[in-house]
Amino acid sequence: MRFPAPLKAGDRIGVTSPSSGVDADLLPRLEFAVEVVETRGYEVVVGECMDGAGHISAPAADRARELTAMLTDPDIRAVVPPWGGELAIDLLPLLDWDAIRDAEPTWVVGFSDMSTIITPLTLLTGVATIHGNNLMDTPYVTPKGLLSWLDIAALPTGSTFTQSSPGVHRSSGFDDYRDHPDAYEFTLDRDGRWIRLDGDGDVDVSGRLIGGCVEALCNLMGTRFGDTAAIPGDQLIYLEASGDDAATICRNLHGMRLAGFFDRAAAVLIGRTRAPGIASLSQYDAVVDALGCLGVPLVADVECGHVPPFLPLVNGALGRVVHNATESTVIQTLD
Known part of the structure; x- marks a missing residue:
């Protein structure tokens, strides 16, 4: 890398x-x-x-x-x-x-x-x-x-840096830049921490980071542009849904799994989303339905999506995810 x-x-x-x-x-x-x-x-x-x-x-x-x-x-x-x-x-x-x-x-x-x-x-x-x-x-x-x-x-x-969940996010809406072009402070009005979707237990797992927006990446499956086999070793895959409903996201995740996108996943991080569910399927359910069979930790509500604030992740960096009752962190090394 x-x-x-x-x-x-x-x-x-x-x-x-x-x-x-x-x-x-x-x-x-x-x-x-x-x-x-x-x-x-x-x-x-x-x-x-x-x-x-x-x-x-x-x-x-x-x-x-x-x-x-x-x-x-x-x-x-x-x-x-x-x-x-x-x-x-x-x-x-x-x-x-x-x-x-x-x-x-x-x-x-x-x-x-x-x-x-x-x-x-x-x-x-x-x-x-x-x-x-x-x-x-x-x-x-x-x-x-x-x-x-x-x-x-x-x-x-070679640098190593750590980011931790701030435990707060914006519950709804976005700033209107037409009325407030100089907005510089997030409205973080709701508490919320990461949750594990696949079961209980602490998470401490490492691998190279790769991922992005589900609605964008799903269209690259089966092409060289979405072939995660290019990154050797264990991977920490992160994904986030922009706005598609849970049934669409579930279908996309199934397709990505069948295409081999998660073949080297040591864990999957899911960004916090406001995208809707359907009557019998939530966004959480969609992830478990499509990816529960991987047998790896599925950690949701990470600050890597369309809901402010933003936790930047470096594609290709060595990452370590720690999530337990007192800590939710991502440690990245540029190496």
């Missing part, structure tokens, strides 16, 4: 939209987020593929060209999108994978539809990526126990 060089003051960070762009009335939030990154001492370069008038920021060829250019530019040390979207998958056959693999590794950050990009990047190139807050989420103050992707990307290779 290869890890990009740590970010340092003066480094350049690229912003592009591999999926959805930014509406004109949300540009003040984008500008505020860029300013927050610049206050860390970085130079921010905003690309041309940023149009938010439609469901994609630019034609697929243009988006692929811009992302490839940023990932092969030695002066750009990290790439972050404003947010996810719907159709990042159309970039996969258009990216210059050989050029990206041969280039100096660059940090790529994001979640949601960006899983369609960052997870294949790790699987196909052996370069670590960060499943963490997108640019529009970056201004939020990080709760105690968690780190921002900017903190992680500044760590040298």
Whole structure:
């Protein structure tokens, strides 16, 4: 596994939209987020593929060209999108994978539809990526126990860091960036800790981290872009549901299991979600129905999904998950 060089003051960070762009009335939030990154001492370069008038920021060829250019530019040390979207998958056959693999590794950050990009990047190139807050989420103050992707990307290779569940999350809704473009404090109004879905007992398990958004990754099964066999040894697989109902998620997880996605799983972490159940199947039930047969710990309500706050996970990092009556932590080593 290869890890990009740590970010340092003066480094350049690229912003592009591999999926959805930014509406004109949300540009003040984008500008505020860029300013927050610049206050860390970085130079921010905003690309041309940023149009938010439609469901994609630019034609697929243009988006692929811009992302490839940023990932092969030695002066750009990290790439972050404003947010996810719907159709990042159309970039996969258009990216210059050989050029990206041969280039100096660059940090790529994001979640949601960006899983369609960052997870294949790790699987196909052996370069670590960060499943963490997108640019529009970056201004939020990080709760105690968690780190921002900017903190992680500044760590040298070989570093070990620990994140712990803050025990609180946002119960509903999101900040309206049109009315509050400078929002920087999460509304964390509900208590909640991780839970084990497959039974009782403490969890202490290790492996390399890999995962992302279920609705994005399920479409990569049976292709080289979703082949977890590229990562040797035990794996800590993390997944999160964006919004699909429990029956759809259950079906997707079954398909991913049948495709071999979980063949090396030592545990599965499930992100906290507000996605609905159906009358006879909850989101928890969906996970157990599809993955209970794996015989590994299934730990749910981890802060790695669409419900704030965010616990960034590094695809490709060595991870250790500890969950018991007094502790819920993820320890990651960039090695």
